[in-house]
Amino acid sequence: MRRRSFIGICSAALGAQVSARLASARALALTPFNRVALVDAGGASLRVSALSTAQAYIFHYPYRGTPAFLIRLESAAAGGVGPGNAVVAFSAICAHQLSHPSKDFSPITYSAGYSNVAGRAGAIVCCAHHSVYDPAAGARVLSGPAPQALAAIELACEGDCLFATGVRGPDRFDDFFRAFAEDLINEFGRGQARMLAQGNATTILLDRYTQDPLHC
Amino acid sequence: MGKLTRRDLIKLGGITAAGMAASSELVRPAPAQAALVGPMISRQTRADVPAAQGPRLVVIGGGTSGLTIAKYAKREHPSFDVVLVEKRDMYESCFTSNLLYSDVTTLEFNANESFLDAAKNNNYTYFNATAIGLDRDTRRVYTNRGWLAYDFLVIAPGIDYDYSRAGVNDPAAEYMLRTQYPGGFTMPTEHITIRRKVHEFSGGVFVQTVPGGNYRCLPAPYERACMIAAYFKKNNIRGKVLILDHNPEITIKAHGFHAAFNDLYPTIIEYKPSVDISGIDPVKRVITTEFESYSFDDAAIYPGIRASVLIEQFGLVDPSSLQKEAHIDPFKYNVIGDERVYVTGDSRPMPYSKSGNTSNSEGHYVAKVLAARAQGKDISWASPETLCYSMVEIDPDEAISVDAFYAYNTATKSFGFTNVKMDETRDQEKGRAYLEWAKGLYRDMFD
DSSP, X not given: XXXXXXXXXXXXXXXXXXXXXXXXXXXXXXXXXXXXEEEOTTSOBOOGGGOOSSSOXXXXXXXXXXXXXXXXXXXXXXXXXXXXXXXXXXXXXXXXXXXXXXXXXXXXXXXXXXXXXXXXXXXXXXXXTTEEEEGGGTTEXXXXXXXXXXXXXXXXXXXXXXXXXXXXXXXXXXHHHHHTHHHHHHHHOTTTTTSBOOEEEEOEEXXXXXXXXXXX | OOOOOHHHHHHHHHHHHHSSOOSTTTTSOOHHHHHHHOOOOOOOOBOSSOOOSSSEEEEEOOSHHHHHHHHHHHHHSTTOEEEEEESOSSOOOSTTTHHHHTTSXXXXXXXXXXXXXXXXHTTOEEEEOOEEEEETTTTEEEETTEEEEOSEEEEOOOEEEEGXXXXXXXXXXXXXXXXXXXXXXXXXXXXXHHHHHHHHOOSEEEEEEEOSSSOBSTTHHXXXXXXXXXXXXXXXXXXXXXXXESSSSOSSSHHHHHHHHHHHOTTTEEEEOSOOOOEEETTTTEEEOSSOEEEOSEEEOOOEEEEOHHHHHXXXXXXXXXXXXXXXXXXXXXXXXXXXXXXXXXXXXXXXXXXXXXXXXXXXXXXXXXXXXXXXXXXXXXOOOEEEEEEEETTTTEEEEEEEEEEXXXXXXXXXXXXXXXXXXXXXXXXXHHHHHHHHHHHHHHO
């Protein structure tokens, strides 16, 4: 599907909806990036109303090589968009020591169910060093060594469609590109990972993106 | 060459004469000591490093503690001019080294990091030199490549072995043990030797000793026993791993280790607690206690440990420390009475686990302390975190873990564990998390 026609379909749906954001989420600085439509593995528009709440989805934003979580929570979240303001997105690069999902392995996951390390359900947990983030509260740190929240991916929900438009709050992208330079060449090709995402971003369930998601 | 001053001669003479020298007071030897051997002739010149562009922070030691502090002190206070003094020219981590013995990892996993890259990535200077002296009056650190002036100094030299704790007082016997049956907890070259021993083992008894006291990495000897046993099992080597433990029980994750010993290696690992070693004969390969003796075919002898001898040489030992650890403020890490000099990592006297995650998390805090003090500020204390995995099975790799913090008890004036999360059920999830844990530490120190 061409991007133009895709956007057209999305725009024809329920009409533009911009979520009311909580003051705490709004307080963090927004860095605009390309407006990118989230699509499924077949390139069709991702339907917000059909998103699973059982696990996170992965897409790459704001660069082609930087993974992000798309999460539909059971109830409203700070900064949430879509039905019930329950859809959020965050950089999936742990703010502690940069653990992140790759095709082989993901030490950081969203656990809709109970996590031993988090001591609760509904948390983003990095199993490597036990940083725990709350996706319902801007991915603030609940416990563990992370010094800051995960960077939030700004979403816009238009009809039943989702767009990523920017990054809110401090990120670790520069550290990530330096630390994983060779791995990113192997996974994305030389010079590709740092290119800005544009057009569509393929968005798939974590357990279909990675062979080995850890739960802890 | 710079001019050799009388003061420099005396300082070096003091180091030679006193052997285990000395603080700013002790580096000036009594005349009788100096006369006994005479001053060592050596020209001490200013070290050949770029001139300081801001308050100079010298960090001695490029292990987990020193690398973390060098990086994060610069990030916390960018005007710091940081020099990392490290005697090694190749990095290899002590943490995860047990995984080499069972081929869970390769040497490249442990050593694929560069001091040059760490310094470049984090805007500090790597100075490949060995610290040999300290003058706190003039704020100079002496190295084998000249002296450095400092505004703040962090000493993070790690540990040394104390063979007297294993009843070994003869220097020749100690040398044989250090070189032929190394403990595997100080120099990287020990890891290579132990791996070769395990891989070339032709059968018999392989002894792993466990010392008393607060030795480096409490679970490591037990993990190593599992990794050696796993290698024997996988390769059909008719060997036994005999653990001779000074302690009355496995010191940490006891349930998880006992389960591994019993379930996975019942005919390979033999565990003997409360073994108080009184002597070791490295020629006859016999370990003795008051009541028994144990013969071995090969061994990794982990004697007691102490703080690095550098702490003693610099006159910084806490007289009450059984392991000759440094006399520092337990909350701010500065040498008592000197807010310019700090001791961190495994030479600290606090009873924290002497392990990688502890030193890394502690390093983040100390970096903040240094940044605050350089700006005339103060920060509140934060506990280090001890997150520690132990591999107990291979093919598939399975691990157990502990995650703990520390709290200070004002009534007893001592530190104890708090918020302890013990996960002693071995599984593959923790096995994989273990390797990512190590990679994260490498990233945090080098990238």
